[in-house]
Amino acid sequence: MAHSANAPxxxxxxxxxxxxxxxxxxxxxxxxxxxxxxxxxHIMNGARLNLIKNAVCDHFGLDPDIDQPLxxxxxxxxxxxxxxxxxxxxxxxxxxTGVDALERNLKTAKTHAEQNGIDVDYxxxxxxxxxxxxxxxxxxxxxxxxxxxxxxxxxxxxxCASMVKAPKGGKSGGxxxxxxxxxxxxxxxxxxxxxxxxxxxxxxxxxxxxxxVKPNELSRWMSDAGLTISExxxxxxxxxxxxxxxxxxxSINYVxxxxxxxxx
Numbered sequence: 027m028a029h030s031a032n033a034p035x036x037x038x039x040x041x042x043x044x045x046x047x048x049x050x051x052x053x054x055x056x057x058x059x060x061x062x063x064x065x066x067x068h069i070m071n072g073a074r075l076n077l078i079k080n081a082v083c084d085h086f087g088l089d090p091d092i093d094q095p096l097x098x099x100x101x102x103x104x105x106x107x108x109x110x111x112x113x114x115x116x117x118x119x120x121x122x123t124g125v126d127a128l129e130r131n132l133k134t135a136k137t138h139a140e141q142n143g144i145d146v147d148y149x150x151x152x153x154x155x156x157x158x159x160x161x162x163x164x165x166x167x168x169x170x171x172x173x174x175x176x177x178x179x180x181x182x183x184x185x186c187a188s189m190v191k192a193p194k195g196g197k198s199g200g201x202x203x204x205x206x207x208x209x210x211x212x213x214x215x216x217x218x219x220x221x222x223x224x225x226x227x228x229x230x231x232x233x234x235x236x237x238x239v240k241p242n243e244l245s246r247w248m249s250d251a252g253l254t255i256s257e258x259x260x261x262x263x264x265x266x267x268x269x270x271x272x273x274x275x276x277s278i279n280y281v282x283x284x285x286x287x288x289x290x
Contacts, residue, residue: 057109058108058110058138064107064110069268070261070263071110071111073270073271074170074261075111077203077259077272078115078166078168081201081257082095082099082166082201083095085198085201085285086099086198093119094119096115096118096120097119097120099120099165100121100162100165100166101123101164101165102123102124102189103115103122103123103124104125104153104168104172104189105125105126105169105172105175106124106125106132106135107135108131108135109124109134109135109138109139109146109148111170112124112135112148116144116145116146117144122147123146123147123148123164124146124147124149125151125152125156126148127150127151129150132148132150153182153185154181154182157185161189163190163200164191164200166201166203167186167187167190167200167203169203169204170205171206171207173204173206173239174206174233174234174239175237179239179243180247180250183204183244183248183250183251184251186202186204186251187248187253187286188251188252190202190253190284191286192286193287193288199285199288200285200286201283201284201285202248202283203282204282204284205261205279205280205282206238206239206279206280207233207239207278208238208239208276208277208278208279209236209238209239210238210278212277213238213277213279214238216263216278217233217238217278218233218235241276241282244282245258245282248284249284252286253286254285255282255283256284257282257283258281258282258283259272259276259280260272260275260278260280261278261279261280261281262279263279
């Protein structure tokens with residue numbers, strides 16, 4: 027895949043919202059600071075990593091309790107940012123590609139991975155570029171906290187789903203996990219008012235309420251893109267303990283799991 031500095035501008039109709047890009051560009055150097063602008067992701071990472079590992083192992087019939095349960099699987103992390111998910115996926119045994127439209131994010135990600143001796147295939151560009159360039163589909167596609175920032179969610183989802191490997195020869199097809207924020211008043215209160223204005227975990231303007239996504243909308247976009255939805259799981263933060271847990275409450279954060287399956 028091309029790594030030119032102009033890559034994101036070549037095919038930007040779906041993934042790249044200029045205002046969103048500018049906001050994240052200002053925060054790029056802070057990805058690995060657990061007390062900086064990405065503090066919410068650091069707090070969330072343990073819960074979402076466990077959810078990802080268990081969902082992938084369940085889908086492929088793997089043992090989640092061994093040291094590297096994802097060995098032999100190819101994982102694509104879309105909008106990988108500074109690599110907060112890419113690095114632990116490698117430690118779980120996967121071969122990982124991370125793609126991001128912001129070159130500053132990837133410089134941070136590459137530097138951190140090199141300093142820690144972790145091999146990640148980081149690529150500067152967008153998901154639609156990967157599709158246009160004929161990238162081989164992946165076993166696992168991670169689409170985490172991205173869709174609420176893109177310009178055209180249905181088209182973006184179609185491109186993402188095309189990177190999920192189809193079933194072949196009786197073997198399971200690939201799986202996608204997509205996490206986002208529900209468009210509810212409760213989510214507005216917690217994710218915008220609380221996180222950006224009261225707790226100041228995130229810079230003001232990081233999220234736009236109009237871009238939050240209802241679970242039925244996300245399910246429809248994923249289904250239209252050829253994925254079979256298996257589960258939607260709520261993720262909830264205890265503001266006192268700063269601990270995330272999974273539950274049936276999807277009123278704020280939630281994860282949707284879809285896969286390519288044989289429908290014969």
